[in-house]
Amino acid sequence: MNAVHGSSVAPGLLEIDDLHVAIGGVPILRGVSLQVENGTSLGIVGESGSGKSMTLRAVTRLLPKNATVSGRVTVSGRDVLAMDAAALRRYRRSVGMVFQDPRSAVNPIHPVGSFLLERAKDSNADLRAARERAVATLRRMRISDPEARMAQYPFELSGGLLQRVMIASVLMERPALLLADEPTTALDVTTQADVLALTDELRRESGTAMIFVSHDLDLATAICDRIAVMYGGQVLEEGPAAEIASTPKHPYTRALLASRPDLDRRLPEIRVIDGAPRAASDAGPGCPFASRCPVALDRCAQLPPPATAGDHSVRCHRIAEVDAGILDAELPLRVVAS
Numbered sequence: 001m002n003a004v005h006g007s008s009v010a011p012g013l014l015e016i017d018d019l020h021v022a023i024g025g026v027p028i029l030r031g032v033s034l035q036v037e038n039g040t041s042l043g044i045v046g047e048s049g050s051g052k053s054m055t056l057r058a059v060t061r062l063l064p065k066n067a068t069v070s071g072r073v074t075v076s077g078r079d080v081l082a083m084d085a086a087a088l089r090r091y092r093r094s095v096g097m098v099f100q101d102p103r104s105a106v107n108p109i110h111p112v113g114s115f116l117l118e119r120a121k122d123s124n125a126d127l128r129a130a131r132e133r134a135v136a137t138l139r140r141m142r143i144s145d146p147e148a149r150m151a152q153y154p155f156e157l158s159g160g161l162l163q164r165v166m167i168a169s170v171l172m173e174r175p176a177l178l179l180a181d182e183p184t185t186a187l188d189v190t191t192q193a194d195v196l197a198l199t200d201e202l203r204r205e206s207g208t209a210m211i212f213v214s215h216d217l218d219l220a221t222a223i224c225d226r227i228a229v230m231y232g233g234q235v236l237e238e239g240p241a242a243e244i245a246s247t248p249k250h251p252y253t254r255a256l257l258a259s260r261p262d263l264d265r266r267l268p269e270i271r272v273i274d275g276a277p278r279a280a281s282d283a284g285p286g287c288p289f290a291s292r293c294p295v296a297l298d299r300c301a302q303l304p305p306p307a308t309a310g311d312h313s314v315r316c317h318r319i320a321e322v323d324a325g326i327l328d329a330e331l332p333l334r335v336v337a338s
């Protein structure tokens with residue numbers, strides 16, 4: 001499923017360049033640079049508090065009032081940070097957004113059909129055509145008996161079904177960009193996989209690019225073209241999903257992979273990385289992972305700039321040794337259960 005589309009030469013649909021966000025003077029994002037090309041998907045992965053959601057919020061300027069922002073965010077060449085209120089409203093309407101809890105995004109007192117029709121009408125004034133389009137989209141999302149579903153209220157639908165309705169309604173408008181923040185975290189594992197596979201299928205059909213935020217590296221590598229690994233408000237590694245999954249380089253990415261549950265062995269426990277994640281607000285100029293990193297050196301007190309090989313970049317002083325396999329014992333990709 002992983003494929004890298006587009007050319008690294010063509011300008012991206014979305015360009016984030018040296019983005020800094022502070023809230024009430026507390027640094028949250030510390031120089032995030034990312035690119036998403038038309039029709040491709042980027043997974044942003046990291047532990048809680050690493051700045052994934054804040055990055056998405058900065059893309060739509062949905063930040064707290066006391067936030068200060070610097071850097072550049074451009075979408076199709078338009079400078080998002082410089083938009084006036086009217087331009088920002090238009091721009092936000094053009095971006096699809098899906099959040100963790102579908103119930104928070106729908107009005108509980110209206111049937112789901114009214115919500116879908118509202119969206120279908122935006123691009124088609126004819127009510128009958130809008131209804132047909134809404135029903136077809138539900139069917140495409142493999143929702144059985146879509147006409148009956150249209151008359152149901154949100155509480156009558158399971159979380160998985162309601163999230164599928166939400167995603168269908170967002171993709172119906174064929175946005176150039178879909179922002180999905182942990183869209184399946186509230187669902188059980190099997191439903192998660194189904195919903196994500198369908199989302200990916202539909203977004204590819206409509207040529208929609210996606211940023212998929214998740215703490216689950218496996219899930220993100222399964223559906224995204226590229227992966228950015230964030231920690232402490234910074235991107236520590238970025239590259240093609242298949243490469244990140246097979247040859248992760250940053251010690252933090254390796255720790256994330258090693259700490260996932262071992263499904264092959266059906267071990268129920270989830271292993272965690274030793275130590276607590278560090279918030280961007282606590283980090284100095286050094287690598288934010290240094291205090292938990294098994295191979296940290298004194299020089300990790302300064303985070304190096306990204307070292308790029310092909311289209312895979314990593315911020316780590318020990319990258320040459322990682323590449324040479326010298327640190328494999330200290331940075332295992334599988335932790336053997338004791």
Ligand SMILES: Nc1ncnc2c1ncn2[C@@H]1O[C@H](COP(=O)(O)OP(=O)(O)OP(=O)(O)O)[C@@H](O)[C@H]1O
Nearest residue numbers: 023028047048049050051052053054055064279280
């Ligand atoms: N409204 C806010 N005011 C102040 N700090 C905030 C606010 N929202 C988030 N933060 C802080 O910003 C940092 C990044 O938060 P963010 O929500 O982007 O993390 P995340 O990686 O998405 O985590 P999670 O997976 O838990 O959602 C955290 O340290 C968080 O405490």
